[in-house]
Amino acid sequence: MTTTPTSPAERLRDLCGGRVHLPGDPGYDVARTPWNLAVDQRPAAVAVPHSAAEVADVVRAAAAAGLRVAPQSSGHGAGPFMQRDLGDAVLVRLHELTGVTVDPAARTARVLGGTLWQDVVAAAAPHGLTALHGSSPDVAVAGYTLGGGLSFYGRRHGLAANSLRAVEVVTAEGSLVRATADDHPDLFWALRGGGGSFGVVVALELDLLPYADVFAGMLLWDRERAPEVVPAWAAWTREVPESVTTSLRVMSFPPLPDLPPFLSGRQLVVVDGAVLEDDDRAAELLAPLRALGPEMDTFARIPAAGLTGVHMDPPAPAPAVADHAVLAELPEEAVAAYLGAVGPGSTTSLLFAELRHLGGALGRPAEGGGVTSHLEGAYALFCVAIAPTPEAAAQGVADAAAACAAMAAWTTGTHVLNFSDVPVDLATVHSDRYERLRAVRAAVDPAGVFLAQHPVD
Template sequence: MTTVANSLRGLCGGALHLPGDPGYDTARMPWNVTVDQRPAAVAYPADAAEVAAVVRAAAVAGLRVAAQGTGHSAGPLGPLDDVVLLRTSAMTGVTVTGRTARAEAGALWVDVVEQAAPHGLAALHGSSPDVGVVGYTLGGGIGWYARAHGLQCNAVTAVELVTADGTLLRVDAASEPDLFWALRGGGGNFGVVTAVEFDLIPVSRVYAGMLAWDWREAGRVLPAWLDWAATAPAEVTTALRLLQVPAIPQLPAVLHDRQVVAIDGAVLGPAGPDLLAPLRALKPFLDTFDDAPAASLIRLHLDPEGPTPSVSRSALLGDLPAAAVDALLAVAGPGSGSSLLVPAELRQLGGALGRPAPGGGALSALNGSFALFSAGIAATPAMGEAAVADAARVAAAMAPWTTGAYLNFAEERVEASAAFGASALRRLRSIRAAVDPSGLFVANHSI
């Protein structure tokens, strides 16, 4: 495909790399460096006009197009030998006007958080500062305010999109209602998003932090947290993790070289201390919950920043009875022999996440009580093989309680039917056929 891709040279002011070019190997690198993506070309547009020019040129050359900002969730893209990888990392503009943010395709969540905070506002961001706003938003978006305010995709008010014929559209509920519906949760199947506009929430301070116990306490902490989570009000969103913490500078020294069960999260409103009392009664060795600036939540979860060699598996789960607790601890808890950095994480769902958002998009709610996530570091092939096997063990053990998939967490190919209801999936496919009849666009989760 290199000969065909040669016709693209000169686009993006020369910021285009083909196989064999000096900058190609750096340009093709995703966030998860275990994914060996080898596209026909990599283009770095500076703005929406350059995006449109690349899309038109790729179509003429018989190539497909995949948009990629940070490179998260690159694994499901599959082979890219006939694909122009359109890296939007130069398009980083963020503005806040009133209670609305506009973020360009390459903006990171930390950029939005820092712009919104001086206005006393917060966004429905996730747990990682270096995740891209657009990819996160197109796939749904679960954050620390999610049980109170729902998915980030349903906070979107407008999308700027380059379509398959190279046209730049502004899409909103009035101008393109079907496409607007599809873009809110349907992923990158419909074009190249060059910017999104979305509502912010009036939050400047929260009650947030982390509790931690030795993981040998997981047998009493996990069931207690599940009971507590079942009746917790929507103002609180938490996650419970089994962690095997390495001694690296980015993590608190008190956790270094320890195996722990940790609960972190945030509470909106004044009830934080009272709500946390039942968990504090379990006597954690670490308790950092306190009144905090909302902007601090972007790094609360201690997610790794920068390119990382990783392996993960995920699923949506229903309610978890005692048998589910036993099954999870057997493969992810003390004595399991797991090699994973995060043998298991359970993110608390429900609240606004469990009911259709008024006027919501393709992903209006999540079918589950918890989101399961397991992850390991694959710094060597042997570590990667062990992590794949151990993450698969967790997924298999929790299969009886699995209710579906949340595609933003999926680093492997997942059937779209696991993430959408039958009617929503039919509608998504109909809209995709109308706006991209030739299948020009490659999404990390195809519908």
């Protein structure tokens, strides 16, 4: 007797060794949940492949069933899917497709599609190497790098997307394609900053950096010192060389027993990052900030692998909402607006309002780069609120938007895909390159199989 599937997604149930979960299945809720717990994804099915071949099987079966395919690795940046209907889509979760192979002679790594940065850093460290990783150890390499990738090595070495040598991607017809500067160059160009409309990325090959150790750490003050610290940091960033990449955050922590005492219940100003200089030169460059008398100063020579812990990003999945903007400059008036929004006396619900210093190699177009090879702006503003309840989420969205609105006079209008909690209009961000992006999409996915967080329509 032949059983007729009750829904198109039933046709996928036996794929991936049975690791396809449909609504009502015992494993569905766990499989559909991203790292950002505030995002309630409800796809037609969730597939958890362990190989590129299994990814290809899922893509072919989904297309044949009239379903779309939404790729996702860790789900840190799942926010845009809050505004997308996934009812006709198969969510392809790559978090179990992991692995790293390091070639120390070539200073490269091949990374499978769901691999986290902490695993790449750990694999590279015994060879005296590291990568253009982000500030959090458990962010997946693929989404971060293909979205641009802002690193504490960035002002010296540029966006992480520029470190890519090859991208292995399953296309809409279920073919595995290796895109490089020489093979499928248009696809290689589009993948680096063009959103997820071109396929499921199952592996990346990237250049590594020759750093066994780095001078890095943080400086911490009470938030009451913000009117002194923030303008001093802003002035300092206008003078430091490209070897220095830092961020400044005004942070507010709830009184939780699992937080260390220097954070629990505190409102703080924190400057952190890396200085790619010898110890004496690094100390010379940091002297103006140290002269402000921070209550904590951890800047020192550390193993390069330790840089992923400097930013104190949450170590486990959490519910969060966010907003962001890119600033062309940070004059005194902008500093005053920032302090008015999140400084002493403000009642914002934000966990943090962060200013990341851009410029240097981050601001220069990279030779042979992809659609996003640099960022036009001097600072990135990133505002995040913890959202354990719908009411907290609504307040966090409003407060993050208000902080960004306070800085509107200095914004560039562009976006950092890694920071965007809503779908980005790529036609605006890539205005002079968007038609080329559309042509690539039409060539590799003419039927529109792939559902991206930041789509090319």
